[in-house]
Amino acid sequence: MSGPNSAGPDASTGGLVISGLELRIGSATVLDGVDFTAAPGQVSGLAGESGSGKTMTGMTIMGLQPAGAVLGGSIRFGDSELIGLADKQRNRLRGRHIAMVSQDPSTALHPMISIGAQLTDHLRHHLRIRRTDALQRATDLLGEVRVPDPGAALRRYPHQFSGGQLQRIAIASALACEPELLIADEPTTALDVTVQAGILRLLRRLCDDRGIGIVLITHDLGVMSALADTITVLRSGSVVEHGSRYQVINDPQHPYTRSLIDALPDRIAAEEGTS
Numbered sequence: 219m220s221g222p223n224s225a226g227p228d229a230s231t232g233g234l235v236i237s238g239l240e241l242r243i244g245s246a247t248v249l250d251g252v253d254f255t256a257a258p259g260q261v262s263g264l265a266g267e268s269g270s271g272k273t274m275t276g277m278t279i280m281g282l283q284p285a286g287a288v289l290g291g292s293i294r295f296g297d298s299e300l301i302g303l304a305d306k307q308r309n310r311l312r313g314r315h316i317a318m319v320s321q322d323p324s325t326a327l328h329p330m331i332s333i334g335a336q337l338t339d340h341l342r343h344h345l346r347i348r349r350t351d352a353l354q355r356a357t358d359l360l361g362e363v364r365v366p367d368p369g370a371a372l373r374r375y376p377h378q379f380s381g382g383q384l385q386r387i388a389i390a391s392a393l394a395c396e397p398e399l400l401i402a403d404e405p406t407t408a409l410d411v412t413v414q415a416g417i418l419r420l421l422r423r424l425c426d427d428r429g430i431g432i433v434l435i436t437h438d439l440g441v442m443s444a445l446a447d448t449i450t451v452l453r454s455g456s457v458v459e460h461g462s463r464y465q466v467i468n469d470p471q472h473p474y475t476r477s478l479i480d481a482l483p484d485r486i487a488a489e490e491g492t493s
């Protein structure tokens with residue numbers, strides 16, 4: 219159990235430090251003492267098969283766990299403890315400092331409102347800037363995520379874009395307020411393999427250029443091995459393994475991780491061995 223951030227990120231510089239996180243829904247224990255950290259400028263992966271609790275961990279960081287869920291443990295982000303945070307402070311953090319993109323980008327975008335109106339409303343709401351400034355910022359953002367012809371794209375509606383372009387727009391929307399932390403929950407699962415690679419490159423670039431911390435949630439260890447700096451493996455709501463990407467992929471310590479790696483195509487294991 220070691221890796222580049224095994225000492226834990228410095229919470230005072232915008233890192234996320236989760237310790238002993240518990241989540242109970244009715245009689246079910248969904249998360250059972252999860253420890254996880256995400257440092258600025260790093261991609262921190264959360265892996266595990268379906269139902270292991272990855273999405274619930276991401277939702278709980280956002281404060282979007284199901285109503286009635288009982289939480290325990292600690293989620294520290296910068297100087298703030300997120301568990302038990304008042305709604306007003308929570309709303310200020312969400313979107314402004316911590317943002318999320320999901321598998322289906324259309325959930326982040328209203329189908330009947332143009333991309334330009336959605337992005338500028340979002341920017342004006344959070345940053346309290348003038349319309350013309352918001353429009354310029356929205357154009358720059360679409361350029362940054364490499365949506366072709368940003369000016370024209372702003373006038374279009376979600377159904378006029380491909381899935382990959384829509385995911386780029388959802389990422390632009392998540393970045394609009396310059397969050398320090400981005401939670402990416404299966405960001406490429408719904409996309410073709412060639413489109414996937416472009417989105418993964420984009421996330422890496424944002425992490426490197428902007429110093430954003432990314433929490434990458436995916437069941438796909440191929441995607442994980444292409445992007446993550448560290449990997450934490452969840453099973454039935456508990457962490458079974460944590461380490462650097464190289465270490466977890468090449469020298470897994472837990473039989474569960476080994477079984478996930480064995481299910482990977484040889485190609486990925488071979489690439490990892492040569493990186």
Ligand SMILES: Nc1ncnc2c1ncn2[C@@H]1O[C@H](COP(=O)(O)OP(=O)(O)OP(=O)(O)O)[C@@H](O)[C@H]1O
Nearest residue numbers: 243248266267268269270271272273274275284437
């Ligand atoms: N709204 C809910 N109410 C009750 N239990 C839930 C709810 N949402 C999820 N769960 C349960 O929490 C557990 C963890 O679910 P979660 O969605 O976090 O898994 P996951 O690892 O993200 O899997 P997947 O990749 O399939 O999304 C599962 O056992 C699931 O049945």
